[in-house]
Every structure is written in C-alpha cells, then in structure tokens.
Amino acid sequence: MYAKEKRVAIVGAGPSGLAACKHALARGFRPVVFEAAASVGGVWRRTLASTRLQTPASAYRFSDFPWPPPTTAEALFPRHDQVLEYLAAYARRFGVMERVRFGCKVLGASYVGVTEREVAAWERWSGNGEAFGDGTGEWHLTVRHGGGDGEPTYRFDFLILCVGRYGVPKLPTSPHGRGPEVFRGRVLHSMEYSAMAHEDAAELVRGKRVAVVGAGKSAMDTAAQCAEANGSRYPCTMVYRSAHWMVDPKVARRVKFLTLTSTRLAELMVHKPGEGLVLSLLATILSPLRWVTSKLTEAYFKRSIPMKKHGMVPDCGFGQASLGWRLGILPERFYDMVNDGSIELKKCGSVAFSADGLVLNDGDGDGERAAVAIAADVVILCTGFDIDRPLHDVFSSSSPWFGDTIVSGSGDGVLPLYRHCVHPRVPQVAVVGYVESGSSIHHCEMMAKWVAHLLDGGVRLPGVRDMERGVAEWARWGRRARRSCGGFFLKSCVASVATWYHDQLCRDMGYSPRRKAGLLAEWVQPYGPTDYAGIQ
Template identity: 45%
Template sequence: MERKVAIIGAGISGLLACKYTLSKGYTPVVFESRSSIGGVWTQTFETTKLQTPRSVYQFSDFPWPSSVPEFPNHSQVLDYIVSYATHFNLLPHIKFNSEVLGIEYEGPSDEEVQAWELWSGTGEPFNSKGKWSITVKDTNSLSTEVYQVGFVILCVGQYSDVPKIPEFPAGKGPEAFRGKVIHSMEYAAMDFERAAEFIKGKRTTVVGFQKSALDIAMECSAANGALNPCRLLYRTEHWNIPDYYPWGVPLAYLYFNRFAELLVHKPGEGFFLSLLATILSPLKWGFSKFVETYVNQKLSLAKFGMVPEQSFHKDISSCLISSMPEEFYDRVEKGSIILKKAPKFSFCKEGIVVDGEASPLESDLVILATGFKGDEKLKDIFVSPTFQNHIIGSPNASIPLFRLA
C-alpha cells in the first residue's frame, strides 16, 4: 500500500526529509511556495555568508567541494543545496509555487486528539485513525487543490515569512514617520542591484543586533560611508563571534562539537547525563570565560562599549550568538557605522526618538531587523484550534521537532 508523506518546505530540512522518506519506501510530495529550493538561502543580502565552518554545515553523505572556502558565501551555499537535490534526484518530488493554505486532520474528534500522546512520538509513522488534508494554492494559476496523506513533516523554518514588528504607543509607530520603514525580510527579497540603489544616499537606521542587522549595516556603510553613516540601534549587546582561528582552529569548533553537548543539561536527560553535565560545569564556565576574553581582546569590545553583561554560555544556550562581519568595528571606528543603545524607542516625523533623549535620530529609512514570529507562522498553518493550541495558546504549548503523525 502506498504511504504518502507531505513535506512542507524545500529548504535543507525539507530536502533531508524527502531523501529519508524515499529511503524508507514512502511516497513524499514536497510543497514549496517559491519557484526554487533552498529556503532562506534563496533570499539573502549580498554580503551574507555562512556563520559556521562549512564542515559543521554539511550533509553527512554529500561533502562540500574542496574548492569552497571555510565560510562559503550565500551563492556557494545555494549551489551546494541544489547539487545535493540533483545528486539524489529529489527535484521530481517537489511541487514548486505551491503555497500550503491549511492543514487539517480528518478522523477523530478534537476531544480525542487532545488525549493523544502522538506529539512525543509513538514509534509508528502512520496513524490508522485518520488522514491529513493539505489545502494547496498554485501561486501561478491561483487554483487550489486538496491532497490527502498519512503523515506530515513541517519544514517551514523559523526565520521567514511572518516578521516580528515591535509594538508602539498610538501615534508613535511607523505611521508617524515621514520616511520609509521596512522589515529586513523585504530588503532580503530585493535583488542586489535594487537593494544597493534603495539604500544609496539615505540616512539609514537599522534596528537589531543579530546577523541580519549586522549584514545590513555593513551594506549601508559600504554604500554611503561616513557621509551618511548607518545607525545601528540595539537593545542588548551579544557575543557575536568573528571568524578567527585560535591555535589554527576556527573558533566555532570550540563550541560546535559533541563534547560541548555534554556540558549542557537537556530536557528529558537521564541520571547519568545530568550527573555528567553537573560534574563538567567548571569546564563550561572556563570555556565561556576563554571565549569572552578572546573575543573581547580581538574586537576591542570594551573600547566601543560593547561588552555584553551576560556570559557567552548564556548567549549560545539561547541561540543569541551570530557571526560578526569582517571589518565591522573598523567601520565603527571610521564613522560609517554608529552604534546606539536604545532599550526603548518610538517614531516621530523626523525619525526615531530614543527614550530619555530630547533630539530624534533623523533618518530617511528605517530597516527593522527584529526577527520573525516562528511559532505564529507554524500555528497559522493548522485549521483546527486544537492543533494551534499545541503550539501557541497554553503554558505547555509545544510541538517537538514539528512532528505530526
């Protein structure tokens, strides 16, 4: 009997899911809303490159070409992903320009579903009590079609589609500003020539301090120099790591390895792993202090007032570290990037008002690199409120690894 699996998204996770289900003898169909594979790598900034060494970001059965540098740029990453899909003949299983409008489970009542323990896994990939109905819109013809499958794998990602926009008091949001306000998602969707033209000659303020904010600030500073410096408005300093090689080893190798995993307590860990993490806790502290000292010294963070209050370990445990672009602080020193800490801010006609300051930061363009609402994006794909509440809506809401059965 044919066992159909729906995979939502043709990024890296979607391609891996497709290859795996094929190897198990199932029939996968991958729905991708865009016209090509690659997920977030299909819409990036011109300066974007991989944050980790390539060997940490590699398919286990498909190594990188030896000609690719240690930190590949966005086009090299996308070429690698396309080569993987082509090599394993995954493209025939992908429906492009296919936007999933909703997922609905047809079978038991919502009350029965609430009593299930499938969210933690049962060992059985297919449930005999019902089927999943996937409503899909063809973005070219605008027609819709309903597919029925026995299993769903969500590979929609956390960092796209639903932007997180800060909330402001009435009359003090973007509507009060006479300039242009966009989210980093809109900037990434522009082709490189259009993006360069869009920021050229403008007094630009970028809000945020993660990877997107840093990359955009670098592009704005390259386009406009110190004549129209880019202001980088941030709430909290974070440990953003440079591409340095202490003892000839990429810094990322020191914390992206299996031994480092033993230093961290994990949900559901057994007694032995819990005991081991406790015993090794001095190493965790020492390692964190080494990275903090090394990065602070190499980037002269104290000179720029950018030493984070929290530890490196806290940042990396919260996934709040990113790769620091080359020459970032050189640009700060030369005046083409201006750092501005602002725990709270609002908009006015001329630009941005930082709480506690009388004069506004006059701007022509504000780019909000403030992240995405990954949970909301995931919730909205379901029709049933019961499944939505598994993600958002209760204190215990969760959906481990997006597993649906």
Template identity: 65%
Template sequence: MAPSMHRNAAKRVAVVGAGTSGLAACKHLLARGFRPVVFEAGASVGGLWTRTLASTRLQSPHVAYRFSDFPWPEGVDWFPRHHQVVDYLAAYSRRFGVDECVRFRSRVVAAEHVGEDDDAGDAELWAGNGEAFGAGVWRLTVQHGDSDATQMYEFDFLILCIGRFSGVPNIPAFPPNRGPDAFRGRVLHSMDLSDMDDADAAALVKGKRVAVVGSGKSAYDIAAECAEANGVEHPCTTVCRSPQWIVHDTEVWGKVNLGYLFVNRFAELMVRKPEAGMVSSLLATLLAPLVRNT
C-alpha cells in the first residue's frame, strides 16, 4: 500500500446521507484508502428515491442518469420507475463495498467544529492552506434507531450529502386563523404522502375532494395519483400562484417530441406579436404548423 493510502486510513471521515451523492462520496473515499463512516437516517440506501409516490419515475432517460463506472442492468425502463432507481443504487453500493460503511437508522442531529482558530472563518476549516485536514475535529451528535438518546462522534473531516430535500418540508407562514388551522379537512405536505406506503396513500385520497397547492413536480405527481384513484367523480383541484404551461408528451414526426420546443426561447418565434416586423411575422407564419401539430 502506498504511503498516502496509509495516511488516509488514519484519517476519520464522516459522510451524512446515503443517497446518490453520499454513495459516490463513500466509494471514492474507499478508493483513496480512507475508511469513512456513512450516517443514514433511513433503513436503506437510496435517499429520496426510497420515499416517493407510486407513479414517480426518473424524468431523464436512464443513459443520462448513471454513475460513469457502473452501467444500468439490461431491461431497465427508458425512464426507470423509482424502485428500479433504488435497486440500481443498492447494486452500486454492494459493488463498491459502500454497504459496509453505512450505519442505517442513524440521524445526525448536530454537527460542530471544535479546534483551534474556529473564529477565523471558513478558510480555517481547510487548514488555511488548501489542505483538507486542519487541527480541529468535527463533533457529530447522532440518534440511533427509535431512541431519543444521542451518541457523540469525532471526525477529522465531514462531507454533507443531504441534498436540497432532506426531510424538511417547505411550509409557508399563514396569517392567524387563515391557514391549516381554519381548514376543516386534513392537511398534508407532499413529503408526508410520499413517506406512506403506496396502498395507504391511494386509500387516503380515494373518494376525497383533494386540493393540491403548488405547481412543482410533486404537485403534478399527486394530482395524477388522485386522478388515478378517483377518476372524474372526485376531480383534483390544483391551485397555482401563477399560470403554468404544461407540455404534454405527444410525439409527432417520428421520434421528435415537438412539445419541448415550447419550453425555451424558440417558442417566442411561433407567436404573432402586435406591431412586429416583417421578419418576425414571416417566421410566425412559417412555424405555425408546429403549433398545430403539438
């Protein structure tokens, strides 16, 4: 083993989160001789992909969403379903020995840097000279399992791989008596619904009049699942702050999906504008067939 590998093995490195980025971080740490510890709050690897709605799929083709050194298995859907993504991430974890480093059901509730020159700014956390390991340590407070008790750990380096959606719902502030407290029905955040089993989530919305507030991806996924459960008898209402332009998935002219032309600046050329010049009007006329076909 090279001397640098020996030195790396002596360094204590913690990774928080066993989702896509956490697995990759651990894999590369192992390849460089480190022996990292990965703290994962859930019971398996996969991050958010383990807590999704039944209809959730990867929005990109699988060839565009993969680890460079680990191909997808044969027969996977072009837009994989969420359980296929979880299986892929679990296979990656097994292939590179990441599983052995993960402590499941271990939630990091606090992280504190302790050491010299803590008041000198973020640069000091990198030893002030571009080196990753300085004089201080990272002290993590971790809850294991369902216990309220915590345990302290110290590491030389900390990598946060918790992503943007790490279990903290984005709930707006409401005026007094004008929010969920004044609503006589049940109020759920999309994260709460995603955490349910598929059968429980479907049973919850079955036969109910559902209003979905928001216009993000999860909002339309929930609306689609409500439509699947209730049909036209109990239509789902989506409430958006601003008008949305939803592109459907119609393919025309072979395999060219012209609907995606409407989500960029090219779409402006298809619309006739008041007092537009001759070139703009001519382009709008020539491109009119695209509007009719999409």
C-alpha cells in the first residue's frame, strides 16, 4: 500500500484537530476526523456568554490564515463566537469540514497485530522508525454514532489524538457528611455551566444567591457574569484559597508583555531543555535581569490593579506565574463590581457544604475555628480539570497499558512525549495540542506540521533510546521549572521556551529555525505564528 493510501484517523475537531487534518491533507493524505459534537471548535463551543480570547488575535491564529479585518476596538481580544467562526472558516477554506464525521464519539482504541511485549522490545519507534511501521500493527477504533447506528469498529494505520486537556472536570473532595450531597441547592462544575445555552445559564443564576469556588480565569468570568445578572441585590460570592495573576489587558499592553516574553533575547534568560553548558551558564548569569524585569512588571501591575485592596495578591510572584503560565485576563469591570457590592471575595483555607450553602474555615478544615457560613442557592465549582483523563480514556477500555504509558511521569511537569507529540513506546500514534502556553493554537499548528511531515517521511526519528533521552531532557527541565515556579506550573507548559521548542520542530522538518529578516530582528522582535507561514 502506498503511503498516501494509508488510513489516518484524527480524534477531535478542535483547533488542534483542524490543524492536524489541514496539514495531513496538504501532504496528500485523506484523514478521517471523529468529532463527538455537531460542530467544530472544541472548548470554544462551550463558553460563557462573556468569554473572549486571553491573548491578542495576532498571537492566537494559524500562520497562513489571518483574522478578518477588525471592526471594533475590542477586536484585539475577539469574542467566543468570533473565535468559533474563525475556526469554522479555516476548516471550510482548507477542505477540512468534508473530512469530519460529526456526532461520532471514539469510545476506545486498541492496537492489533503486535503484542504489548513485542512493542516494548522494539529498538525503533513503531518497529522500523516510520510513522506506519512495517504494516503489521494497526489501530482499531470503537465509535459510537449519534444517529444510533451502534458501535462499529474502524481500522486505521495511524492515530492522531487531538482530545485536548479540558474535557473532564476535577471535583474537590469533601469530608464525609460535608460534601455536595448535603446541600439543598444546585451544585455544578464550571464546565457544565459553560456548556449551557446562554439563556439557560442566565436563568439559572438570576435572582439567586450564587457562590463560585475558585480564583482562576473561569471563576472570575463566572462571578462577573453572575454579578452582571443580579447586581448588589444578590451578590455573587467568590470563595478561594489563593489568588491568581489576572491582569487588565490595557495594563498588559502598556508593559509590552509579548515583547517581554516572546523574543529570543527573553529566552536567553531562562533555562531550556538540552541547552548545553554555555546556554545554561548564560541563563544563570542573566537570571537577575529576568528577576528585576519580573519584579518591575509585578510592581506596576500591583499599582495599576487594586488587587492588594481586595486581598487578591497572589501567593506566587509574577515571574513564577509567567514561567508556568498561571496568568489570565481580568474580566471587564471586575473590581468595579467588587466595589459596588455585586461581587464579594472570601479567602479561606478549606470549603465544606452545608444544607444552606458553604462553610469556610481559615485552617485545613479539621477544626471549627473561624468558621464562616455562606448562604447560597447555586454553587459553581471552578476547580479545574483532570487534564490527563481525556488521553488516558482513549485507551483505558481496550489498551490500558498504552494509556498508562502515555500519561506516566506526571511528577515531571511534562507528558513523556518526544517533541511533545509521540511516545517512544506507543506506535503509530501522535498527540497534537496537549502543550500549554499563552497562544496554544500556534503550538498546535506547529505540532500538526511536524506530524504531517512524519507521516510523509519528512521527519526521521532516532532510535527509541535516543527518543527517551530527549524525553528525559524535557522531564528534567519540567521538574526544574516546577521548582522555580514554586509549584505554580501548568503541565507541559512551554510558554517560556516556545521558540526553543519550535526550533527543534523546524530542524526535524528540514527548515531553518531562524525565521526573521536580519540579526537584530531575530533577537529582539517577538516570534509569532506568521513567522512560520512558509513551513507547509
């Protein structure tokens, strides 16, 4: 069978799945995209009515597909519906929409033809170092069709997983008898609340006492939306243990945040995986400069945003937060709503439920000291996501060994994937879009380009042991980054080393990593999606 006739499956039609399909098509393949929902867009299909991009549109875009011309001052941070339309337009422009099978949920994937023991003994990825192996093994996908056509099994030669990180909610644990089961109102996770029709979400909170648990981006957006609906008559109570760095976009623009974080010069100040002795010494020498820059930025934000007045100064420094990308954009008029009583902020050590709402404690929850009762009719848990579950669940029913292998090493701060795309011991599978940063769509596209070149033979992988050494370099870097962030580090976050990571992908694909015109521009101009438009 010719390579272009090989059967390629893509799971998910969010931004990463669209990019993976587009670039596979560009290399001559005819992939099949399985999407459980009725439209493309991934997480952008289920957002609050007020949700906007957290990064400027110029950074959150595909390299060869610009946004339509802005028509309003707010176009710098497009609304959720504008993002959805942008993604759909991309899919239509490059023929992706015709390859998507909507209403098809992948229930499980099993590798057939080679035993797990044989796979574990291979010295080359997929047996021979090539994307499709020697033709012995193949993936069988069990798919549930929304139309009620049963659960047929489909056979593929290569599997690209674009399932994202935000599909399984993480729910807090509570002491026995003090959990949601004792509450007489309604408890739901922010994922469920965001997935509701906007009219239904508004009706749920209107005229009710709402408590929001959490202090991240989703918590602040949810609290702001509830405050807009009810005002000070029924204030929304936001309960949190520690505040996050949430910045006003106008303030962020004034400090040229992208320039501070997206240049090669900025990357010289941080340690990088596999950097070598010279760059390691240089990063150590320049670290005081990065510290001073971060402290000056932090001081400016504290002076410009009334976080200290309201007890919302984060426990970690701004430098730590930016390294681990624990950052977000402050909802419009958030602190105005705090000032007028529409939002009440309550910091605590632990949270438990009662019949009438929540009980807050200053300690760890074992004692009764300083207990504060918060009356509520609705509690919305903005407590994050189990980010490994979507990947693990693809394999859990049929090939649990592969699932356990691909999400192992959780203490390292990164998934054990070579180039963040393929596991050395899991054949004929690529993961696109798991990495985290300020502009995840940019990294998704670069990964999609790399995987498409791998399918076409344009990327030659080293032996399994060398791949594992590459994974180990990133694991060591992840542990170091996590320590540097004081634990405030998003798993597989490449925000501080994005250009370094893209350099690796470019070299693998046979392209020069130097994408700027001139030496000065190469070092001081921010890198962004359009710099990689020539890589197809």
